[in-house]
Amino acid sequence: MSGSRSNPPRWPERMLSWFCAEEHQDILLGDLEELYEYRSSKMSRSKANLFYIKDAFDMLRPFALKKRRTQVKNNHIAMYKNYFKISFRNMLRHKAYAGINIAGLSVGMGCFMLIFLYVQDELSYDRHHEHADDVYRVVVNDYNGNGEVSRVFTYASPMHGSTLRSDYPQVITSVRFNPWYFPIIKYADKQFEESYFNYVEPTIFDVFSFEFVEGNTDALNEPNALMITESTAKKYFGDESAFGKTLEVVNRGESKDFKITAVVKDFPEQSHMSYDFMASWITYEIDADPRGINDYYGNYNYPTYVRMAPGADIAQLKAQMPAMLDKNIPDIQGAKASTRIGLDFQKLTQIHLNASAGSGGTSNAYYVYLFGAIGVLVLVIACINYMNLSTAKYAMRLKEVGVRKVLGARKGNISRQFLVESMSYALIALLLGYGLSALALGWVNRFAEKSLSLNPTDNPMLLLFVTLVALVVGVLAGSYPATFMARFQTVAALKGGRTKVKGRAGFRTGLVVFQFAITMALIIGVTVVDRQIHFIRTQDPGFDRELVVNFWASPSINNSLEVFKSELRTNPNIVQASASSRIPTGRLGDALDATLFNEGSKEVIDFRFPFLVIDNNYLEVYDIAVVAGEAIDQSAPSDSTQSFLINETAAKLLGWASPEEAIGQKMDYGWYSGFITGVVGDFNFESLHSAIQPMILINGQQNKRSMSVKIAGEDIPGTLKFLEARFKAYNPDRTFNPSFVDDLFNAQYEGEQRLSEISKTFSIIAILIACLGLLGLVGFSMEQRSKEISVRKVLGATLASILLMVNRSYALIILGAFVIAVPVAYYFLSDWLTTFEYHISIGVGLILFSGLTASLIAFVTICSQAIKVATANPVKFLRNE
Amino acid sequence: MKGTYLGEFEEIVLLTIGVLQKEAYGVAIKLEIENRTQRKPSIGALHSALSRLEDKGFIESHEGGATQSRGGRRKRFYNITAEGKRTLIKANQLRNELFDLIPNLSFKAV
Numbered sequence: 009m010s011g012s013r014s015n016p017p018r019w020p021e022r023m024l025s026w027f028c029a030e031e032h033q034d035i036l037l038g039d040l041e042e043l044y045e046y047r048s049s050k051m052s053r054s055k056a057n058l059f060y061i062k063d064a065f066d067m068l069r070p071f072a073l074k075k076r077r078t079q080v081k082n083n084h085i086a087m088y089k090n091y092f093k094i095s096f097r098n099m100l101r102h103k104a105y106a107g108i109n110i111a112g113l114s115v116g117m118g119c120f121m122l123i124f125l126y127v128q129d130e131l132s133y134d135r136h137h138e139h140a141d142d143v144y145r146v147v148v149n150d151y152n153g154n155g156e157v158s159r160v161f162t163y164a165s166p167m168h169g170s171t172l173r174s175d176y177p178q179v180i181t182s183v184r185f186n187p188w189y190f191p192i193i194k195y196a197d198k199q200f201e202e203s204y205f206n207y208v209e210p211t212i213f214d215v216f217s218f219e220f221v222e223g224n225t226d227a228l229n230e231p232n233a234l235m236i237t238e239s240t241a242k243k244y245f246g247d248e249s250a251f252g253k254t255l256e257v258v259n260r261g262e263s264k265d266f267k268i269t270a271v272v273k274d275f276p277e278q279s280h281m282s283y284d285f286m287a288s289w290i291t292y293e294i295d296a297d298p299r300g301i302n303d304y305y306g307n308y309n310y311p312t313y314v315r316m317a318p319g320a321d322i323a324q325l326k327a328q329m330p331a332m333l334d335k336n337i338p339d340i341q342g343a344k345a346s347t348r349i350g351l352d353f354q355k356l357t358q359i360h361l362n363a364s365a366g367s368g369g370t371s372n373a374y375y376v377y378l379f380g381a382i383g384v385l386v387l388v389i390a391c392i393n394y395m396n397l398s399t400a401k402y403a404m405r406l407k408e409v410g411v412r413k414v415l416g417a418r419k420g421n422i423s424r425q426f427l428v429e430s431m432s433y434a435l436i437a438l439l440l441g442y443g444l445s446a447l448a449l450g451w452v453n454r455f456a457e458k459s460l461s462l463n464p465t466d467n468p469m470l471l472l473f474v475t476l477v478a479l480v481v482g483v484l485a486g487s488y489p490a491t492f493m494a495r496f497q498t499v500a501a502l503k504g505g506r507t508k509v510k511g512r513a514g515f516r517t518g519l520v521v522f523q524f525a526i527t528m529a530l531i532i533g534v535t536v537v538d539r540q541i542h543f544i545r546t547q548d549p550g551f552d553r554e555l556v557v558n559f560w561a562s563p564s565i566n567n568s569l570e571v572f573k574s575e576l577r578t579n580p581n582i583v584q585a586s587a588s589s590r591i592p593t594g595r596l597g598d599a600l601d602a603t604l605f606n607e608g609s610k611e612v613i614d615f616r617f618p619f620l621v622i623d624n625n626y627l628e629v630y631d632i633a634v635v636a637g638e639a640i641d642q643s644a645p646s647d648s649t650q651s652f653l654i655n656e657t658a659a660k661l662l663g664w665a666s667p668e669e670a671i672g673q674k675m676d677y678g679w680y681s682g683f684i685t686g687v688v689g690d691f692n693f694e695s696l697h698s699a700i701q702p703m704i705l706i707n708g709q710q711n712k713r714s715m716s717v718k719i720a721g722e723d724i725p726g727t728l729k730f731l732e733a734r735f736k737a738y739n740p741d742r743t744f745n746p747s748f749v750d751d752l753f754n755a756q757y758e759g760e761q762r763l764s765e766i767s768k769t770f771s772i773i774a775i776l777i778a779c780l781g782l783l784g785l786v787g788f789s790m791e792q793r794s795k796e797i798s799v800r801k802v803l804g805a806t807l808a809s810i811l812l813m814v815n816r817s818y819a820l821i822i823l824g825a826f827v828i829a830v831p832v833a834y835y836f837l838s839d840w841l842t843t844f845e846y847h848i849s850i851g852v853g854l855i856l857f858s859g860l861t862a863s864l865i866a867f868v869t870i871c872s873q874a875i876k877v878a879t880a881n882p883v884k885f886l887r888n889e
Numbered sequence: 890m891k892g893t894y895l896g897e898f899e900e901i902v903l904l905t906i907g908v909l910q911k912e913a914y915g916v917a918i919k920l921e922i923e924n925r926t927q928r929k930p931s932i933g934a935l936h937s938a939l940s941r942l943e944d945k946g947f948i949e950s951h952e953g954g955a956t957q958s959r960g961g962r963r964k965r966f967y968n969i970t971a972e973g974k975r976t977l978i979k980a981n982q983l984r985n986e987l988f989d990l991i992p993n994l995s996f997k998a999v
Contacts, residue, residue: 034952034962034963035915035936035952035962035963035964035965036915036936037960037962038915038956038959038960038962038963038964039914039915039916039932039936039959040932041959041960041962042915042916042958042959043916043919043932045958045959046916046920062931063931063932063933065933066931066932066933066934067932067933067936068933069933069936069937070937071936071937071940071941072936
């Protein structure tokens, strides 16, 4: 071709060759070229170019795409058969190598399946209700002086629900519950202490969905009507029909009969609420104190749910709430009500995942996503393993690829073969992974307190998803080996196993670095989570939680509290007893409006701090320090000359430089009025997630529902038996449910504990898989370098120097991984740590420790392989040259 | 197999292949049609027709060797199959028969 010849633009040709079936390409492009030559002799070059482009586009017709029918079809099936056959033969021939691959993939898939089940379960809460997407729970926010939310109540005042329903057109309806706790319920000779009994409005059927076993949605219209769940019906009536039977319900000494008008299926396990007794609201309204039921403010005892019109804007409704509150609540201490409280709406489907202050959820979206991420990471590590191992062993398959190419295989065929191979691995791993996860399922269920099932008929999504995952894993893991193997030149492939693959090691090294980075990040994560949990558990909370037994102080105990306490103290193993409204490790729920009459400056301060009702032995039982003033007034308190104790934080917030200044100040607190007589040292009443709150301790009469008993360390079972006997003496119908305060203390961190256990387990698995990969990789590289190492040995290299040499080449990989892992892990972990008010800091030592641990694991893995070659007799490898 | 109906353009292509004998490949057929019929079929349309004819079994093809003139690319040569030949003859006969049936008078009227 002469240089003077004009050339058409190149891109139409590229476009055509991309579009056309291979067998058409030459013919069509040839015609194009010939026409162009013909035209350029007759017309201007630019015109010929235009024609050329037009013709190229003109050729984009269906016929050009079409494959020739004649040979292809049967051949493909035969070839795929062959690909499978060769895959399995290769597995059998290289059992160790195939074993490592399959082990990695199947463990990865097993973990992934379990985590998928867990996450799926967590995300499915409360979705079974027909209108789930339109239902919201009403929550009440308390605001502090700066307008920030200081407290969240998931129960609303009684009038909130009814006003929302009547005054706002976008609210279709609302339902209010009124639960009371620990009723005794009787039928014939059967009697149980239940945890809840609920009054509920009949609109419940418009908000939530129920499946009726007996009865219908008219069930809650009459007074004294009761709807129960199926399992409850079985518990009281056995196999008899419950419909129309009567249950006697005893609460606080009053007894009432309810007729059963409906039996519904139990709430599914994936519900944030689970009520077994739902009685008609009208029963409650008839008896209720009219003052209590007309509240817009306080009296937060009514779980309330609204169902919005489809598509209604919940933010708009929320924006209307301050006006509603201001209209119905008189100004609080001179300020508008909406500056003190606000109403918010929490989407039903998000209640379970967003366990925030005081809400019913036990789980947390954060952890669910974290587990999801770990599941994906484990799977990715397994895939990388496969890619690494199969490309590292490329030499083994090179001749085969060469021969296939000579016999007419194209790039596509070779790629397909290796994809089929990775698919076979993935499918085998899928079956094994399924088996593994079935074995581990019992453990996971016990641990997560769930009843997850691997049964595909229960969970068709699982089957679908898992198959999809296997296919994705097959393609993902196979993609690199497939393109890698297909790229070899036929001749180079046939020439022999020593082909130098320049530049291709780069990608593989990248993969190993990535894999190790994940491993290291996981090690850092596990260490940090572990340390933080250790830190929390050993942190001094400011009170003594050892050997304190807590149980319910029933009204009958409260009625003769001092007598009960002195009875307890007759037992030498009981040190002290105290009744209070709440105990440490719980939450600070109640707060009243307070006014401080600052005598010196004649200044009046309004504030609102949570309070605690205690008796005069409380500080002793919990060993809480008094920093100023007196512990507590021993004389019987009266409402007008109350003595208040405050904590240090409260003293600071109220503006006193030292706790001593607070002593003797006059204060009104709710209906109490009196003087501050003492300041106690700060202690972590709530968990270490939140900062210490200002609080007020009142030696009062009401609401002392909790009994705390400090016992001696000897004969604990005997002491508990004694306590039970005394409890039963006052409450013959009740069960005695003692708990140890240090157990309650630890239970506060149950979520974190679980996170730690799960992340530890899966991280160890991830690390093991990564080690398997490294093992395979090093083993292969040793095989290739066996001659080099043997020569070195012959020339006098020592074992140590050989190990050093081998490890040196991996040192950079580990360093690279370290550099990537540290910032990533640091970022996520600092984020997690901020969920604690009190937390450790991630120090250099901690990071170095994790890095060293990972390096040590790598070092041991590498040496285990290298030693085999380095200690072998050099003759073994040098003989056959 | 699709219907063995022979379209008008397909018939011209088929005839041209017959005319060109052993030299019937894409560009040659296109130029021959341009010369004889004054119509300018696009190269895409032509290949599309060739592919249809081949599907119907009227022509068969083989690839020639590489040539200098077209960037070293191969040509695909076409020739008429027995089936193609039969169809052509049949079409021709039908046309002639119909033609003969036209009375002379009506020609005058045209």
